[in-house]
Amino acid sequence: MIPAAFEYARASSVEEASKLLKKFGEDAKVLAGGHSLIPLMRLRLAQPAALIDINGIKELDHIKEDGQKLRVGALTRHVTIHNSAVVKAKLPLLAEIASEVGDNQVRNMGTMGGVIAHADAAGDYPTLALMLDADIVTNQRTIPARDFFKDLFTTALGPDEVVTEVVFPVANGPHKYVKFRRRLFDWAIVGVAAQKMNGGWRIGLTNVGPTPVRANAVEEALQKGAKAEEAAQHASDGLDPAGDLRASPEYKKHLARVLTKRAINQAEGHQ
Amino acid sequence: MKHKVATTVNGRQHEHEVEPRLLLVHYLRDNLGLTGTHIGCDTSQCGACTILVDGKAVKSCTMFAVQAEGRSLVTIEGMAKGGELHPIQQAFWDEHGLQCGYCTPGFIMAAAYLLEQNPNPTEDEIRKGLEGNLCRCTGYVNIVKAVQSAAKTMSATPAKKATVTAGGN
Ligand SMILES: Cc1cc2nc3c(=O)[nH]c(=O)nc-3n(C[C@H](O)[C@H](O)[C@H](O)COP(=O)(O)OP(=O)(O)OC[C@H]3O[C@@H](n4cnc5c(N)ncnc54)[C@H](O)[C@@H]3O)c2cc1C
Ligand code: FES
Numbered sequence: 001m002i003p004a005a006f007e008y009a010r011a012s013s014v015e016e017a018s019k020l021l022k023k024f025g026e027d028a029k030v031l032a033g034g035h036s037l038i039p040l041m042r043l044r045l046a047q048p049a050a051l052i053d054i055n056g057i058k059e060l061d062h063i064k065e066d067g068q069k070l071r072v073g074a075l076t077r078h079v080t081i082h083n084s085a086v087v088k089a090k091l092p093l094l095a096e097i098a099s100e101v102g103d104n105q106v107r108n109m110g111t112m113g114g115v116i117a118h119a120d121a122a123g124d125y126p127t128l129a130l131m132l133d134a135d136i137v138t139n140q141r142t143i144p145a146r147d148f149f150k151d152l153f154t155t156a157l158g159p160d161e162v163v164t165e166v167v168f169p170v171a172n173g174p175h176k177y178v179k180f181r182r183r184l185f186d187w188a189i190v191g192v193a194a195q196k197m198n199g200g201w202r203i204g205l206t207n208v209g210p211t212p213v214r215a216n217a218v219e220e221a222l223q224k225g226a227k228a229e230e231a232a233q234h235a236s237d238g239l240d241p242a243g244d245l246r247a248s249p250e251y252k253k254h255l256a257r258v259l260t261k262r263a264i265n266q267a268e269g270h271q
Numbered sequence: 272m273k274h275k276v277a278t279t280v281n282g283r284q285h286e287h288e289v290e291p292r293l294l295l296v297h298y299l300r301d302n303l304g305l306t307g308t309h310i311g312c313d314t315s316q317c318g319a320c321t322i323l324v325d326g327k328a329v330k331s332c333t334m335f336a337v338q339a340e341g342r343s344l345v346t347i348e349g350m351a352k353g354g355e356l357h358p359i360q361q362a363f364w365d366e367h368g369l370q371c372g373y374c375t376p377g378f379i380m381a382a383a384y385l386l387e388q389n390p391n392p393t394e395d396e397i398r399k400g401l402e403g404n405l406c407r408c409t410g411y412v413n414i415v416k417a418v419q420s421a422a423k424t425m426s427a428t429p430a431k432k433a434t435v436t437a438g439g440n
């Protein structure tokens with residue numbers, strides 16, 4: 001289908017983007033990779049009055065190592081994250097996840113900031129951001145990931161707020177993202193990320209609720225010395241996932257437990 | 272309000288005034304008459320509309336024409352040179368990599384990007400590299416064979432490869 005009409009403006013700096021967002025009002029939206037927004041506009045599920053194209057803001061496209069932090073610019077494409085030697089060395093789990101977002105064409109366009117701001121329940125980066133206590137930096141403030149994802153497609157961002165960076169901690173110990181789906185390029189039916197850092201485990205779950213979930217009970221059980229198999233039984237504690245076309249709530253909870261076990265075992269190099 | 276969009280498509284320059292909501296694929300098909308780029312879905316999943324934008328495979332249904340300002344594009348029409356099929360096109364022909372042919376232009380452009388990134392892909396790498404393209408007819412086996420065969424021809428004659436990203440006739 002053909003999207004509804006809208007005004008279009010290119011921003012050459014973050015300040016200009018923010019000004020343009022103010023000028024066009026609440027129904028204006030940022031256009032980054034377009035790979036969530038344009039499909040929604042084609043189905044007319046989204047009809048923004050104006051799009052502010054941030055693709056020309058070069059300083060938003062960066063990957064920087066900063067001590068024990070890894071700073072990923074909002075406009076950094078999935079393909080760049082996946083291929084980055086810095087990401088592979090400092091946070092290889094992020095490179096692994098980036099290589100499994102969509103397909104080649106999606107990865108050539110889609111951006112870090114777009115996935116974070118869009119906050120799809122099946123988005124892959126939000127899980128990592130939450131479980132690693134990443135910070136979402138905007139033109140106005142820094143928001144810890146745990147305060148950022150509010151609900152389905154709903155974040156703490158204000159109408160004229162632009163995500164500029166996501167700041168992850170460095171973590172290069174054992175890690176794995178297990179993404180369960182029917183076809184290669186699909187979104188996760190359920191995804192589980194496991195990262196060993198500072199002597200403990202961080203476990204995050206994708207698409208088992210309106211926002212990403214950190215599996216605290218699993219992390220605690222592992223801390224107390226439980227084996228992966230026992231600890232993983234806690235992965236569905238407190239979950240109340242919505243059923244969808246591909247999976248019932250019970251099946252998603254089952255997947256959360258099974259995939260958590262697999263993620264931890266595979267991170268440790270077992271099968 | 273209309274916006275100017277100036278692009279180079281298959282080596283030729285074009286300039287038009289377009290509405291922002293015009294999708295790049297509609298611009299190619301309706302404004303430029305390049306109907307080789309197909310539209311197979313409304314959900315950015317099928318890859319039939321794949322073209323190269325500055326050398327990168329992109330689904331042209333998921334980009335607005337205004338975003339192509341200043342870019343260099345290659346569509347399926349830019350692949351054959353002087354009446355001679357591009358090695359990837361020839362390989363799809365030889366290996367029977369198509370049945371109805373609807374998905375073929377998208378597969379060929381996605382394969383061109385894949386082989387540019389990885390001139391000697393394994394079967395798994397080919398399947399992963401083409402995951403953004405759907406075919407309802409072939410079952411993919413002959414498509415994979417075609418890409419393997421094209422990879423062989425192209426590494427034997429590197430000059431053929433260079434023409435892909437440059438576009439032009
Ligand atoms: C076939 C297909 C498969 C996909 N599979 C997956 C998958 O498996 N996993 C996954 O995570 N994603 C998947 N995606 C989505 C893809 O990763 C999108 O690129 C991503 O969700 C949105 O990023 P974008 O840069 O394209 O943002 P856009 O589509 O441009 O924007 C999305 C939303 O975020 C807002 N926004 C974007 N950037 C900013 C910013 N810097 N500041 C403030 N607001 C901003 C926009 O206004 C809009 O509301 C898939 C997409 C397709 C088409
Ligand atoms: S037409 Fe299906 S992905 Fe573009």
Ligand code: FES
Nearest residue numbers: 370372406407408
């Ligand atoms: S040949 Fe018919 S869809 Fe692929």
